[in-house]
Amino acid sequence: MLRKKTKGLCENLHTTIRGQETAVDLSWVSFLAGGHLLLEGAPGIGKTTLAKALASSASCRFKRIQMTSDLLPGEIVGTLRPRADGSGYEFREGPIFTQVLLADELNRAGPKTQAALLEAMAEASVTVDGVTHPLPRPFWVVATQNPLETQGVFPLPESQLDRFMMWVEIGLPGAQEEKRVYELALKNLQATARAAAPEALSPQALSPQALSPEELESVRAELARVHVDPALLDYAQKILEHTRNDQQVMSGISVRGGLAWLHAVQARAWIDDRDFALPEDFKVLAAPVLAHRLRLHQGKTPHALKKQVIERALHEVAAPK
Secondary structure: OHHHHHHHHHHHHHHHOOOOHHHHHHHHHHHHHOOEEEEEOOOOOOHHHHHHHHHHHOOOOEEEEEOOOOOOOHHHHEEEEEOOOOOOEEEEEOOOOOOEEEEEOHHHOOHHHHHHHHHHHHHOEEEEOOEEEEOOOOOEEEEEEOOOOOOOOOOOOHHHHOOEEEEEEOOOOOHHHHHHHHHHHHHHHHHHOOOOOOOOOOHHHHHHHOOOHHHHHHHHHHHOOOEOOHHHHHHHHHHHHHHHHOOOEEEOOOHHHHHHHHHHHHHHHHHOOOOEOOHHHHHHHHHHHHHHHOEEOOOOOOHHHHHHHHHHHHHHOOOOO
16 A cells, blocks of 8 residues: 555655656655755756655655755854843754755865754754754755856765765756756646746645655665565675775775665565565665765776766676576
């Protein structure tokens, strides 16, 4: 029943985000698996719309934070403020207390503000003045960054990148799909008679069929039961080891990265109506899950070069039959 429902929601996502089939499919895997997502792409091509649509797919509370260089950590996690009666201080929750958090243009935030997300992403909690506050369940972060900007940005450190299950790139849709976006936008304008142009299709259109947060938690419990053969685990470990020994690599993929890969594979198999993983699952998800975790000797390098390291490992390590 849950599989059928999630398939319908994924199909609706493809209708909402036109011409981005691969990005939508990968994001859906990350969402169901509970792994945080980093979206990279130019402004105005659907990153925020995708994040909102994913949140609506599970009836989750959604908040967006526009990251800027002067944003303070307390403006994200929350602060202590004096009580009105003067009896001490009380904790005021920040916008991070939600179920789906969009950190828009994450690399515009300073290192301290970026670090404020680390505990939340790893532990689903925040600590203020020595007191730990649990975040709502489920808790999921989707962050965006613009690859074209070089001024006023702070590249994400390895520890931050390693918290994201996937790095998914979003490009411009094909000509026909782009035209279809415009047609749908005009149709929506005519239907609603609004003066301001809405998005092509509102993510709220997904709500009637949405998963409840409890159903999403049940889906994630089912993912854990997807069988991964020991031969596939051996294959995955050899791929990871190959990247660590690559001459271009200064810092290889962590164990956390390997675990994220495994969880994403289980999600992809489940979405594909299988209770077992295949080598193809590992191959398809290798670059989105692993490439951003690499640090090459050349220093700041294009993401495409990191993907080449992963592709080389997939080519040179034989998959089990």
